[in-house]
Amino acid sequence: MCEVSRRGFLGAAFLSLAAEAELLADPPARPSEVGKIDLVAPDIYFHEGLVSDTADAVCNNGWILFEDYVLVIDANFPAGARQIIGKIRAMTDKPIRFALDTHHHGDHAYGNAVFVESGAVPVAHKGVIDEMKRHETGFFGGQPGPWEEAAKVRADVKASHLKPPTVLYSGELIFDDGKHRVEVMHLGVAHTHADSVAWLPKEKILFMGDVCVNGPYNFVGDGDVGQWIETLEAAKKLGAQTICTGHGPRSVSSVLDDQQAFFRELRERVGAVMARKQPGEARAQIELVRAGLKENKQIARYVGDRGSADDTFASQVEKVYLELTGVKLAELREERNLARQAHARSHGAAHA
Numbered sequence: 001m002c003e004v005s006r007r008g009f010l011g012a013a014f015l016s017l018a019a020e021a022e023l024l025a026d027p028p029a030r031p032s033e034v035g036k037i038d039l040v041a042p043d044i045y046f047h048e049g050l051v052s053d054t055a056d057a058v059c060n061n062g063w064i065l066f067e068d069y070v071l072v073i074d075a076n077f078p079a080g081a082r083q084i085i086g087k088i089r090a091m092t093d094k095p096i097r098f099a100l101d102t103h104h105h106g107d108h109a110y111g112n113a114v115f116v117e118s119g120a121v122p123v124a125h126k127g128v129i130d131e132m133k134r135h136e137t138g139f140f141g142g143q144p145g146p147w148e149e150a151a152k153v154r155a156d157v158k159a160s161h162l163k164p165p166t167v168l169y170s171g172e173l174i175f176d177d178g179k180h181r182v183e184v185m186h187l188g189v190a191h192t193h194a195d196s197v198a199w200l201p202k203e204k205i206l207f208m209g210d211v212c213v214n215g216p217y218n219f220v221g222d223g224d225v226g227q228w229i230e231t232l233e234a235a236k237k238l239g240a241q242t243i244c245t246g247h248g249p250r251s252v253s254s255v256l257d258d259q260q261a262f263f264r265e266l267r268e269r270v271g272a273v274m275a276r277k278q279p280g281e282a283r284a285q286i287e288l289v290r291a292g293l294k295e296n297k298q299i300a301r302y303v304g305d306r307g308s309a310d311d312t313f314a315s316q317v318e319k320v321y322l323e324l325t326g327v328k329l330a331e332l333r334e335e336r337n338l339a340r341q342a343h344a345r346s347h348g349a350a351h352a
């Protein structure tokens with residue numbers, strides 16, 4: 001238990017239920033901490049990863065201790081998978097039976113083989129296989145794809161192999177042993193075409209994968225920003241109190257509003273400032289759009305700083321411009337490639 005965060009440890013060991021309820025009702029500004037086990041509710045854990053090219057655990061993870069087994073949310077990269085399995089093994093002997101890939105990206109699914117080696121089965125929405133067939137061309141017999149790119153920069157990927165999920169659902173997949181219930185569902189197109197969220201109705205906890213992040217981590221290239229706003233609306237209807245994001249700290253229901261507001265305002269500003277302009281003219285407005293978004297305190301943390309490692313803003317603008325006009329900001333190709341490379345580095349080339 002040494003790595004359980006202070007709040008989680010206190011919650012587990014010392015606090016009365018009433019005091020714990022009070023803490024849950026009034027969460028601290030940053031309830032989770034990178035690399036620390038975070039007890040969200042009895043038997044339910046969150047683990048914040050680090051978006052960096054060198055980190056073992058890049059995406060956020062969750063795990064739920066059921067009566068007879070452990071369900072893990074997201075497989076992470078192979079090194080992250082090993083780290084998470086080690087942390088679970090230190091707290092329980094229950095077998096790790098399932099690893100849910102919330103989507104096909106490498107930082108959420110490339111650890112599948114490690115989970116399989118330890119006896120678990122990778123689970124996902126059936127659309128994840130379609131996404132993998134589209135993108136993981138090397139695995140399916142085509143040209144090298146994102147896995148092979150990631151293997152160039154990550155030794156853990158190089159030493160492992162791609163293992164697509166083998167238990168697939170459409171509609172809904174429910175884990176329920178009477179004590180705990182996890183409803184895995186696909187709410188619509190968002191970060192990809194096959195995102196899963198995991199809803200724990202008893203505790204009102206929602207694991208969002210990358211449908212909702214908490215910081216400048218939105219990669220929009222494989223999804224649809226317009227539909228994403230609607231998918232977040234569907235997520236809000238579940239009535240969650242605790243939101244476990246795909247990247248960045250754990251949060252509360254308002255993070256769904258913040259994520260949605262970022263996309264709404266991005267679309268509004270690109271629509272108002274750029275959509276009626278030709279690509280060359282429109283391109284000159286990107287920094288104006290960025291500055292405008294930065295002024296809104298609710299969403300400023302979603303806007304990457306210009307030139308930083310997290311700066312995928314130009315590619316976000318390009319995607320929205322394409323969605324609104326049907327036209328590619330061709331002149332942006334160089335920036336987009338730079339953004340993809342920056343994002344690929346931090347996500348182990350997963351999105352390349």
Ligand SMILES: [Zn+2]
Binds near residue numbers: 103105108191210219
């Ligand atoms: Zn992703």
